[in-house]
Amino acid sequence: xxxxxxxxxxxxxxxxxxxxxxxxxxxxxxxxxxxxxxxxxxxxxxxxxxxxxxxxxxxxxxxxxxxxxxxxxxxxxxxxxxxxxxxxxxxxxxxxxxxxxxxxxxxxxxxxxxxxxxxxxxxxxxxxxxxxxxxxxxxxxxxxxxxxxxxxxxxxxxxxxxxxxxxxxxxxxxxxxxxxxxxxxxxxxxxxxxxxxxxxxxxxxxxxxxxxxxxxxxxxxxxxxxxxxxxxxxxxxxxxxxxxxxxxxxxxxxxxxxxxxxxxxxxxxxxxxxxxxxxxxxxxxxxxxxxxxxxxxxxxxxxxxxxxxxxxxxxxxxxxxxxxxxxxxxxxxxxxxxxxxxxxxxxxxxxxxxxxxxxxxxxxxxxxxxxxxxxxxxxx
Amino acid sequence: xxxxxxxxxxxxxxxxxxxxxxxxxxxxxxxxxxxxxxxxxxxxxxxxxxxxxxxxxxxxxxxxxxxxxxxxxxxxxxxxxxxxxxxxxxxxxxxxxxxxxxxxxxxxxxxxxxxxxxxxxxxxxxxxxxxxxxxxxxxxxxxxxx
Numbered sequence: 001x002x003x004x005x006x007x008x009x010x011x012x013x014x015x016x017x018x019x020x021x022x023x024x025x026x027x028x029x030x031x032x033x034x035x036x037x038x039x040x041x042x043x044x045x046x047x048x049x050x051x052x053x054x055x056x057x058x059x060x061x062x063x064x065x066x067x068x069x070x071x072x073x074x075x076x077x078x079x080x081x082x083x084x085x086x087x088x089x090x091x092x093x094x095x096x097x098x099x100x101x102x103x104x105x106x107x108x109x110x111x112x113x114x115x116x117x118x119x120x121x122x123x124x125x126x127x128x129x130x131x132x133x134x135x136x137x138x139x140x141x142x143x144x145x146x147x148x149x150x151x152x153x154x155x156x157x158x159x160x161x162x163x164x165x166x167x168x169x170x171x172x173x174x175x176x177x178x179x180x181x182x183x184x185x186x187x188x189x190x191x192x193x194x195x196x197x198x199x200x201x202x203x204x205x206x207x208x209x210x211x212x213x214x215x216x217x218x219x220x221x222x223x224x225x226x227x228x229x230x231x232x233x234x235x236x237x238x239x240x241x242x243x244x245x246x247x248x249x250x251x252x253x254x255x256x257x258x259x260x261x262x263x264x265x266x267x268x269x270x271x272x273x274x275x276x277x278x279x280x281x282x283x284x285x286x287x288x289x290x291x292x293x294x295x296x297x298x299x300x301x302x303x304x305x306x307x308x309x310x311x312x313x314x315x316x317x318x319x320x321x322x323x324x325x326x327x328x329x330x331x332x333x334x335x336x337x338x339x340x341x342x343x344x345x346x347x348x349x350x351x352x353x354x355x356x357x358x359x360x361x362x363x364x365x366x367x368x369x370x371x372x373x374x375x376x377x378x379x380x
Numbered sequence: 381x382x383x384x385x386x387x388x389x390x391x392x393x394x395x396x397x398x399x400x401x402x403x404x405x406x407x408x409x410x411x412x413x414x415x416x417x418x419x420x421x422x423x424x425x426x427x428x429x430x431x432x433x434x435x436x437x438x439x440x441x442x443x444x445x446x447x448x449x450x451x452x453x454x455x456x457x458x459x460x461x462x463x464x465x466x467x468x469x470x471x472x473x474x475x476x477x478x479x480x481x482x483x484x485x486x487x488x489x490x491x492x493x494x495x496x497x498x499x500x501x502x503x504x505x506x507x508x509x510x511x512x513x514x515x516x517x518x519x520x521x522x523x524x525x526x
Contacts, residue, residue: 129423129481130391130392130393130395130397131391131397131400131422131423131424131480131481132481133389133391133392134388134389134390134391134505134511135469135481135482135483136389136453136456136458136460136461136464136467136469136483137451137453137469137481138453138455138456142451142453142469145451146449146450146451146469146470146471147449149449149450149451149494150448150449150494153449153494194454194455195452195454196453196454196455197451197452197453197454197455197469198451198452198454199451200451244423245471245481246422246423246471246479246480246481247422247423251448251449251471
């Protein structure tokens with residue numbers, strides 16, 4: 001059944017980041033709650049208004065309950081769905097439905113991690129099959145390396161094109177005062193960085209940082225009474241085609257095809273209607289796959305689209321914060337994709353502002369391209 | 381006092397794949413195949429992921445296949461794999477039509493390529509547990525293969 005009747009019925013009314021950095025004096029729960037409070041301040045709402053809680057983090061097994069304890073509230077809707085880095089992007093679709101059905105009025109979606117400060121302490125969730133563990137793949141790095149290798153083989157995608165994804169990220173990061181790696185980067189720098197898992201090099205991989213973020217959603221009706229211009233949720237979609245590398249139906253096409261199609265259908269829009277895209281970039285190859293699977297170019301032509309440009313001034317600006325590669329990446333980057341999409345559509349982005357940005361697409365990946373979730377925001 | 385060198389991580393065998401590892405200890409590559417719909421599948425499960433039948437048979441595979449994709453691991457924190465650097469992790473497309481993860485061994489790292497024909501070899505791991513690995517197929521197979 002078409003989901004078009006849900007398009008534009010709910011909106012994002014608050015967005016904030018918290019605790020982005022290399023060091024922290026705050027706990028994960030505290031950063032998550034701080035982000036939620038800042039996003040509520042941004043919306044002109046209070047924590048007393050919140051009756052829907054959506055949260056995820058690698059740290060707590062019931063993240064939305066942890067967040068509720070920290071905020072001191074008892075929600076009517078609670079959701080700790082974990083599909084990796086795409087989780088909070090999927091939560092947007094869940095929150096829209098909870099709001100439109102009347103299950104809750106004001107929903108908060110939050111994430112935080114202190115992965116940088118805990119490096120060496122936290123046992124990260126290397127989730128491998130018993131049929132993979134004896135073979136020593138780096139999780140998730142070797143999975144992405146094998147995706148990269150296969151994409152280069154099937155479509156002639158080059159190492160230089162993939163390096164340009166990191167270079168474009170560095171150009172955006174230079175314009176973002178929140179970015180932790182604003183230094184310039186060249187294709188030569190990327191190609192000279194150390195091999196980790198061929199053909200994947202160190203500078204193809206995201207940063208490891210601390211940080212958190214949150215967004216606030218409510219009905220478009222209630223959004224009219226609030227301070228800032230509401231950003232309507234036009235389309236949402238989610239899917240996964242596998243969990244483990246061994247079960248990937250394809251090493252070059254993701255379930256983003258399905259989540260993207262669902263989001264476009266709900267919105268009644270297509271790729272040509274999008275002004276700015278935020279595509280999860282824990283590894284350079286993910287941007288190539290995201291551009292293809294979101295329909296911004298044909299399958300196999302992602303490398304050529306990178307050649308044409310995704311940096312400042314390009315036809316389709318992508319990852320305008322500098323992304324997970326150069327802005328920050330505390331374990332899961334999804335919330336930062338959403339916050340930036342909102343900031344772009346509100347015209348709050350200063351030097352990195354995309355002119356006349358009316359509609360934004362956010363695509364989250366989780367695990368080794370396992371979890372997929374797409375959100376389209378803006379004016380229909 | 382002598383210290384044992386670090387060993388390859390053993391697979392968990394408390395699952396539907398136990399027979400895969402015990403057969404490998406005998407130098408045999410078995411693949412789960414549905415007794416109802418006839419489809420070979422990976423990974424092992426108590427029921428066929430295509431039709432849901434619990435009639436799962438183990439079929440002796442040819443042990444031959446091609447590299448679908450691969451990576452050469454250059455860094456590792458694992459005590460065993462650190463001693464093996466650089467080593468190749470690959471997805472092998474078996475001639476039976478399923479794709480499984482393994483290591484490519486006894487083959488120069490620089491010669492690895494997608495599409496390369498490979499054949500199974502077996503490494504003893506523990507009592508009744510063998511680990512299937514792959515190496516570049518012998519010349520004979522290259523001529524008769526695809």
